[in-house]
Amino acid sequence: MYTYDVEYFKRVFERNFIYIRTFMRNVERYRNKVALIDAEKDKKWTYETLNYEVNKLANALLKNNVKSGDVIVYQLINVPEFAFIYLASQKIGAINSPINFRLSSGEIAYILDDSKPSVFIFQAPLCETVKKALELSQHKPEILIYVGDEVCDLGISYDEFTKNQNLSEPEELSYDTWAEVTRLYTSGTTGRPKGIPLNNINEILSCLDIIIYLGLNKQDILLNLSPWFHRGGIHLGGPGPGLFLGATIVAMKTFSPKKALEIIEKYKITFTVGVPSMYKLLIEEQKKHSYNISSLRGALSMGAPLDRSLCIEMKEILTPNIFNAYGTSETFINTLLVPEDLPEKAGTAGRNITFFADVRVVKVYQDKLAEPDELVEKNNQEVGEVIMRSLTGPYDYYNKPQERAKRVYKDWFYSGDLATWDEEGYLTIVSRKDDMIIVGGENIYPVQIEEAIQEHPKVLQCAVVGVPDELRGQALVAYVVRKDESLTLEELKEFVNKHPMISPHKRPRYWVFVDELPMTATGKKQHYKLREKVLEDLKKGILMR
Template sequence: MTSQPWLKLYPDSIPTHLEYEPKPVHAYLTEAAKNYPEKIAVHFMGKEFTFKEMYDSSLKMAKYLQDIGIQKGDRVAIMLPNMPASVIAYYGILYAGAVVVQTNPLYTERELEYQMKDSGAKAIISMDILFPRISKVFNNTDLEHIIISAIKDFLPFPKNLIYPYIQKKQYGLTVKVEHAGSNHLLTEILKTASPDPDIPPLDFEEDIAILQYTGGTTGFPKGVMLTHRNLISNASMCDAWLYKNKKGEESIMGILPFFHVYGMTTVMILSVMQGYKMILLPKFDVDTAIKTIHKQKPTIFPGAPTIYIGILNHPDLKKYDLTSVQSCISGSAPLPVEVQEEFEKVTGGKLVEGYGLTESSPVTHSNFIWDAKRIKGSIGVPWPDTESKIISMDNGEELPPGEVGEIIVKGPQVMKGYWHQPEETAAILKDGWLYTGDLGYMDEEGYFYVVDRKKDMIIAGGFNIYPREIEEVMYEHPAVQEVVAVGVPDAYRGETVKLFVVLKQNQKVTEEELDEFARKHMAAYKVPRIYEFREELPKTAVGKILRRKLVEEEREKQQQKHSS
C-alpha cells in the first residue's frame, strides 16, 4: 500500500529524490547577487531593480534592524502588498537572523492586534496608508518600531509624483510619517544604513524562517512555524517540477501575494533561488494583469482559479497576447476543468492543478506539466521526497485505491509545528505525518483527488455530499462564472444544498434553468434546493472563495429567523 505507485509515473527529467543544500533562505539572494548582479530581479509598475540592488537594500535593512535592537530569533512583521519593499523587508529580516511574520494588509485592527500579540513581533514593516491602523494597536502589543514604505517610493518618474493623488482619491487619506522615535522611513534607511550586518549562523533544520498564520478556520489563526529547510525543500521541489525552465532566464508573474505562503514560495523564493525576474503587482486587477502579461511576457504564472477565471472573462481578452505564458500551477482552491482547458487554449501554455497547505510550505501534490499523463480533476501526484496516503476516518487504517478518506502527507516541507500551540500541533502532526483535514482518494495509478474538506461535507438525508462535485458540474453551465455550494439546515433532510452563483457579464439564467441543468448531470440528492445570485462572492486576498463566510451568513439568517 505504501509502495508510492506514483513514482513510476514520473518523467525521466524529474528526480524522485532531491539533495537540499543546508543553507538558509537568504543565502540564495547572496548567490543571485554574485551570479547575476546586473540582471533584473524585480519589475514593478515600470521600474526595475537588479539582484545587486535588492541584495544591497536587504543588507541595509538587516543592519538597521540590528541597530534598533532586533536580535536573532526576534519576530519582525511585514504588512505589505507585493512591491520591492516586501522583498527587501523579507530578506533583510532573515539576514538579521530574525523571523518573518507575514501579515495581511487587509487585516482589521482586531486581527492585527491578535497576530502581533500572538507572535510577539518587535517591529513591523508596512506602508503609509496602513500607518493609522498600526498606530491604534501599537501600545497593546510588544511592537517597539514601525518602518514605513510607500508605493510611490518604488515608482518611475512621473508615476511617483502622480500616485499620491491616486492614492488619496482611492483611500481618502494622505499619511505623512516622520523619521523619528519609534517611526522609521524605508527611504531614509536605504539612504543612510550601511550594508554590513552581522549575519548570524542559522540551523537549517531547526531555525524558523517564518511564522505564517493560517486563516483560522477553527478558532483563532495559528502561527505555522516554517524552517529554512521547509521553505528551501519546497522551492527546490517546485524547481524540479518545472524542469524545462532555464536558470537565470525565466520571468514569473507575481500576483499571488507574498503574505500568502503559496506566493512566497513559488514566486519570491523560487525566483531568487533560480535568478528569475519577478513581475510584481500590488493587487489583482484584471485590467492591469492582462496588460502586464501582454507587455512584460512572463513565462511562469502561478495563480488561483479566480485569477484565471477573471482573465478569461475579460471583455477585451482577444486584444492581448498572453502566449508568453508556458507553465502555471494553480493552487489555493479547486481548479474547474473548463477553466484549465480554456486558459490553455488562450495562452498555448500548460495550466495544472496543485495541492497543499500552509502547514506544508505549501505544495505537496501537483499534476505533471510536461511529458507525462495529466488527469483533469485530479490534484496529481506527490512531489519528490513527499509521501501521501488516504486513511480511514474511523480507525486511521490506510485505505485501498478508490476509497475516500483523509489525505495525510509527509516530507521535508512539513512544518515544525504551531507557534506556542503544542496541543494543536499534536492533533495534526503524528509521527511526521500531517493530517490535512481534506477528504480524497487515490486511484490505482497513484493520482490523488480531493473530494472536499472534512468540515465542508454536507450530510443530507443520510447521504454524504461533497460541495466540490456539485461546483464542478455547475461550472460547466455556459452562463456561470463562479459558484459555491454550502449546506444549510433543513428540517426534513438535516441539511440541504444551497448554491451561490455569479453569472458571466451579460448572461442571464433562471433558477429553473440551473435546476434543469443540475438534474441532467447529477444524482437527485446532490441537486441544489436553493439558489442565490450574487454580483460577487467573498474572497481571500489570494482569490480563494470564502465558503466559511457564506456558511456563517446562512447560520446568522437561521438564528434571526428563530429569534423572531
C-alpha cells in the first residue's frame, strides 16, 4: 500500500524556503517599483536597480574569495549599503552580521574574535575606533571596506571595491533553509553581546509575523526611526520585511524629529517604527510645525513600555493606529498591543497574538528554571519569568553553549524578563531578574518606581538601581534625566512621597541628576552599567539625599 512520501517535499522545502529567493521573485514581479530610497541624497532604487547593486557587491566578494559560510560583519548607520550587504551576503551563502555603530573599540574587538569574519565593513567616521579594535583583536579580517565620503586610511572604499563589477547574477548556490544567514548581537542589557544565529526559516517567519499582524502590503512605504542593525531594525520596518514583501523602505541615516517628519511628508511614509522617546520628540516637533503626515496609517513603538499619555498624543497627532511590541533579540516579537487595545492597555506589554510563538509567565526559583507549566497566577500581582516557544528564534547562541543551557529548557526560551499577567493574558513587565533589588528581604522591581517618577512633568527619564546598605542589604538610587533644569531635588522628593504608587520602602534613598542614561539601540535602559557606576558615585560622595 502506497503511503505519503514526505522526502520529496522536504527536499524542495529545504532548497527553496529561502529569504533571498523571495527577494528575487520580487525583482521579477516588481522590476520597476521603487524598493529603496536614500532620504539624505533623495536617491531611489527600483527592485531591478537594487538587484544590480547587490550583484555588484556579490560578484566583488566572490572575486575576493569570500565563500559560502564566511561571515561579513558590518557596522553601519541606516545607509543604502546596509541593504546591499544584507542581500549580497545571502546571494553568495555568506552570513551577514550587522553590529551596533556605537560600540567601543574593545566591544568591536570582542565581536571580531567571536565571529572571526573574513570581511569587515564599517562607516568611514569610525575609522580610528576600528583601528583600535584591530589592535586589540586577535582575529584580523582579510578584507576591510569603509562606507562614506569621509577620509579613511584603513582598507578600501566601498565604491572602489564594487567599481566596474559585473551586474549579472552570481552563480546560484544550492541553498539550505537550515543554514545561518544572519547573525545578530544582543543589545547588551546584561553585559557583553551574544551572537544570535538566524537561519532562513527564522528570517522568513520573522518577516511574515510582522507583515501579518501589522497588516503591511506591497504599497507600504516604511521608515524605521531606529537603527537597522538590531532585531527591531532589520526585521521591523527595515530591509527584512520590506524587501521580502515587495514594499518600499526608506533609509534615514540618523534620527532627528525634524528630519523624520520631513521624510514622512516628502515620501508619503505609511508606517513608522521607533522607541517611545523618539515619538515624544516627533510629537513636540509636529505641534510646532504641523507637517503633512496624512499618509501615515500606522506607528509601532518598541523597546520600552508605552505610557498612556504618550499613546493618547500619538493617536491624536500622528495616526489613530498605534501598535506596541515587546520581544527579545533571541525570539523577536512575542506580545503586541494593537490599536483596539489602546490607550486602555497602555503600559502593558500586550498579549501573545503572534502566529509563530507561545508565551507564558512562570515561577522564579533562585537555583533552577521553573517547569514550563509552573505558571504564576493570572492576577496581575504575582511576578514570574516570561518564557517563549518561538519559531522566529534559533534556540542557541553562537559559540556559547553554556548560555544556551541557562536559557533554553524543554523547547522554551527563558527570557530573564520578570512580569505579571492578567486573565486575558496581557503582560506587564516589571524588571529583569538581574535588575531586581532586595531591600530588607523584599524584592523591589525598578520599572514601577521609574514609571512613577517619570510622571513628573519635569522628568525626561529615570533609572533605579541598588547600592549596598549595611542595615537593609540594599538601598535604592534613582538616576534622573531632567526635562526642565529648574527641577530641584526637594521638588522631586515631595512628588515621590505623595505618589500613590510608591510605598515608603520603595522610595529612593539617594538621587543623582545626569545628562543621559546608558541605553541600548532599542531604547532599553542598561541598568548593569549604572550598577557599576553607582559604586563609584558612592565613593565620590555625589549621591544626594
